Amino acid sequence: MVRAGRRAPLILAGVGFSLIFVAAGPAGPALAGEDGPTNGTTSAEKKGNTVAAVAKISYTSSGNNKGGGRVASVDTNWTPPACWYAPEWKATEFQEYRQRLYFGARHDPDAPRDVLGDMSDQNQAYAKDGYNIDKEKDGMWWGAQQNPNASMADQFKCDREPFWVENGETPDVPQAIDPETLAGLAYEQIEVPGTKVSLAPDGPSKVNLPTWAWLDKGDFQPVSVTASLNAPGLHIEATTTAKPTALSIKPGTEDAVRIPASGKCELNEDGSIGEPYAKGKSKQTPPCGVTYRRSSGDGTFNLQATATWEITWTGTGGAGGDLPDGEYGNDQPVSVEEIQSINR
Template sequence: MHVKVIHKPVLVSVISCSMLWAVAAPASAEDIISGAKGTKHPNQTIAAQASIKYHSSGNGGGHSGPLASTDSNWTPPACWYAPEWSATEFQQFRQGVYVSAVHDPDLPNDVRGEISDQNQKYAGDNYNIDKEKEGMWWGPQFNDDASLADQMKCDKDPFWVKKGETPGVPEAIKPETLAGLAYQQMQVPGTKVSLAPAGASKVNLPTWAWLDKADFKPISVTASLDVGGFHAEATTTATADSLSLDPGTDDAQVLPESGRCAINGDGSIGEPYARGKGNQTPPCGVVYQRSSGDGTFDLRSTATWKISWTGTGGAGGDLPDGEYGDDQPVTVQEIQAVNR
C-alpha cells in the first residue's frame, strides 16, 4: 500500500477570479499574501486544508507509466470546489491578503481596490464567525495539468457552506471528481514482451510474444478528502483487458489477426514459447515478411486497461479505458539456405 498526499496549489480566488490572474497566473494564496516584495504577514500560513490523499495498491514498481484515456474527449477534473477554511481561518486569511495588498507598492491600484472591496464584503458578515461550528468556507482548487481555460471554469469567490450540505455548483467536489483524480495518479507496469525463439526473428516464421501473469494484476488508487467534518472518497481500479501489437512495419502480420492479444484466465498474455512449438501458431505474436536489414523494427506493445470506480454513498461507474505501451527493437533476418 502506497500513500501519497498531494498539496495542490491553493489558487484560491482571494479576489475576484479575473483579478487573481491579473496579480499572477497562476499564484498560490501564500504567494499573494507574501506580496511581490516578499513582505510576510504572521497569518500567511493560514492556507487551504483541502489536501486530497492518494492511496495506491498494486501500482507497478520498476518500469511503469501513466494511463492515457482512449477517449480524447475525457480529461481528469480541471478544477473543483472544496472546503478550505473554518470561519476564523478564513478571517485570518482574508486579513492577511488585505495587509499584504496595503503594503505592496508594486500592486496595481485597481487590484488593491478590489481586494479592499472584497475584504469589506466578507467583513460585513464578520466572516461567519458566529457560525464557526456550523460550516466552512469553500474555495476553488485546480489541477496543475489542466489548461488555464479549463481551470477558470471554477471562477467563484469563496462561499460559505453549512455542514452536511452540498453546494449547488456543478464543480463541487464529489466522489466522481475524486475518481477522475485517482485515474490520473495511476501508474501501470511496462509492456515489454518476451519474444521467442531466442535471438533475431526470422522472415516468414512466427515470433512468439507473451507477458507473465504477475505483470497484470489489477491496480487501484483511492482518492479521499477529510476536512472539517466533510468526507468523500473514491477508489478507481484498472484491470488489464488486452495487449495490442504494432510490428513497426507494414510488412508484417500480427497474431491474432485483430492484433489484440486477450488476457488469459490467470492474468497472463499469450503463451511462452517452448521447444517443439516451432510449427505451431502462437496465440500472440508477429510474422515479419521482410528483413530489418542493418537496423531494427520498433515493436510496440500497448496494454488496454478497463477502468471502474466506487465511491462514498454507493456511487460508482466506469471511466474510459486507459492505455500504456512500450517500444522494443526487433532484429529480423532472412533465412539463408545453401544449395549443394
C-alpha cells in the same frame, strides 16, 4: 452572507511576491515568504510519483506498477478535473487570509486600483457577517482548488467567490467536490506495469517464421488508486481501478503480419496474455505474435506493445461508474534475420 459570483481571473506581479487570484473572489497562493492558511489554489508536493493536494486530497494505491508509468485515457475528449470547490478555511483562517491578501496587493505598485477597490468591497461584505467567526465550529469557507496538471485556462474556470458551507451539507454549486471528482483525480494517479513482452524463439526473429509474444499472468493485475478528502463534517473518497483487458502489438514495420490480424491479444482467463513458446512450436501459429516479412538488416524494428485497461470507480454513498479506457505501452527493439533453412 456573501453570495457566490463570477469574476475573470487576474494575475498581479509585485516586488517580492507574485499573486494569482480572482478579482473580488477566491484569491490564489499565500504570499511568498509568508506563512498563512491554505488558500483557494491547491498547494502541491511531490511524494514519489504522486502529486498530492497538501492537507486536502490524499492518495493511496494498490497493485503492481513495476516498470511502468501513468495510464492515459484513450478518449481524447476526456480529461481529469481541472478545478473544483472544496473546504478551504476555518472562519478565523479565512479572515486572516483575506486581510493579508488585500494588504499584500495594496503594497504592490503594479496592482490595478479597480481590483483593489473590488477586494476592499468584498472584504467589507465578508466583515458584515463577521466572516462567520461565530460559527467557527459549524462550517467552513469553501474555495476553488486547481489541478496543477491542467492548463491555466481550465484551472481558473472555477472562479466563484468563496462561500460558506455548514458541516455535513453538500453545496448546490457546480464543480463542488464529490466522489466523481475524486475518481477523476485518482485516474490521473494510476500507474500500471510495463508491457515489455517476452519474445521467442530465442535470438533474432526469422523472416517468414512467427515470433511468439506473451506476458505472464503475474505481470497483469488490476491496479487501484483511492483519493480521499477529509475536513470537519466531511469525508468523501473514491477508488478508481484499472483492469487489464488486452495487449496491442505493432511490429514497427509495414512488412509484417500481426497475430491475430487485429494486433489485439485478449487477456486469458488466468490473467496472462498470449502463450509462452515451447520447443518444437516454431512453425505453429501463436495466439499472440508477429511474422516479419523482411530482415531488419543491421538495425532493428521498434516493436510496440500497448496494454488496454478498463477503468471503473466506486465512491462514498454507493456512487460509481465507468471512466474511459486507459492505455500504457513500451517499445522494444527486435532484430530480424533472413534464413535459408532452419533445423529445429
